Amino acid sequence: MKKNKIKETGTLFETNLVKIDWFKESDIKTITDLRNKYRNNFFDNQKLTLKESEKWFEKLNIPKESLLVIRLKTNCIIIGIIGWSNWNFKTKTAEFGRLIIDYKTVLKYYTKKDVRILPNTIIKGIINFGFNQMELDKIYTKSKIDNYKSIAIQKKIGLNGKKGDTIFSFYITKKEWKRK
Numbered sequence: 001m002k003k004n005k006i007k008e009t010g011t012l013f014e015t016n017l018v019k020i021d022w023f024k025e026s027d028i029k030t031i032t033d034l035r036n037k038y039r040n041n042f043f044d045n046q047k048l049t050l051k052e053s054e055k056w057f058e059k060l061n062i063p064k065e066s067l068l069v070i071r072l073k074t075n076c077i078i079i080g081i082i083g084w085s086n087w088n089f090k091t092k093t094a095e096f097g098r099l100i101i102d103y104k105t106v107l108k109y110y111t112k113k114d115v116r117i118l119p120n121t122i123i124k125g126i127i128n129f130g131f132n133q134m135e136l137d138k139i140y141t142k143s144k145i146d147n148y149k150s151i152a153i154q155k156k157i158g159l160n161g162k163k164g165d166t167i168f169s170f171y172i173t174k175k176e177w178k179r180k
């Protein structure tokens with residue numbers, strides 16, 4: 001099996017406004033607060049204490065799964081998270097998700113007009129990272145059926161979507177992505 005080449009600390013990729021970094025131990029409290037604030041958008045919507053969250057981070061199977069923080073480039077403040085799970089080195093597939101953008105924080109520094117395309121650029125950025133740096137052939141994502149914003153963004157980016165009873169599943173192959 002070919003060993004993956006991605007680094008496991010520091011910045012993984014950047015967009016014009018943000019940089020996407022591996023979490024540091026000192027970020028866990030901020031990440032836990034964000035996750036609890038937006039927990040109803042996720043399949044596992046249990047509220048976590050800081051202790052429970054720290055245990056979850058201890059068990060995180062890096063690099064097969066990840067938790068990345070989204071920081072504003074101008075001041076390094078955390079404005080969200082993103083990540084992947086189920087990275088299979090053999091089939092070259094992974095599931096991307098865990099996206100939160102906390103506009104309450106973003107809008108302290110930017111206007112809504114400045115950051116309108118923020119989710120699109122971040123999702124496109126991580127898909128490019130997945131195909132180029134992680135060398136994936138296929139990327140999966142899924143959203144709760146009532147998460148209209150998340151579904152709308154993924155459709156707009158051009159992922160192939162399939163509506164189920166409780167889940168909206170998406171995927172895109174490297175070949176399809178290159179053609180866009």
Ligand SMILES: CC(C)(COP(=O)(O)OP(=O)(O)OC[C@H]1O[C@@H](n2cnc3c(N)ncnc32)[C@H](O)[C@@H]1OP(=O)(O)O)[C@@H](O)C(=O)NCCC(=O)NCCS
Binds near residue numbers: 041042102156
């Ligand atoms: C998901 C998230 C990143 C989206 O960012 P956002 O800036 O709030 O999204 P927007 O308000 O631009 O909405 C995205 C799209 O959904 C559309 N939309 C909003 N409400 C909608 C609704 N009820 N039905 C259909 N489309 C809707 C918007 O029109 C927009 O599309 P457009 O750019 O073509 O106009 C952000 O809301 C977030 O972090 N949410 C909490 C966590 C979460 O749900 N994560 C995803 C888990 S899979």
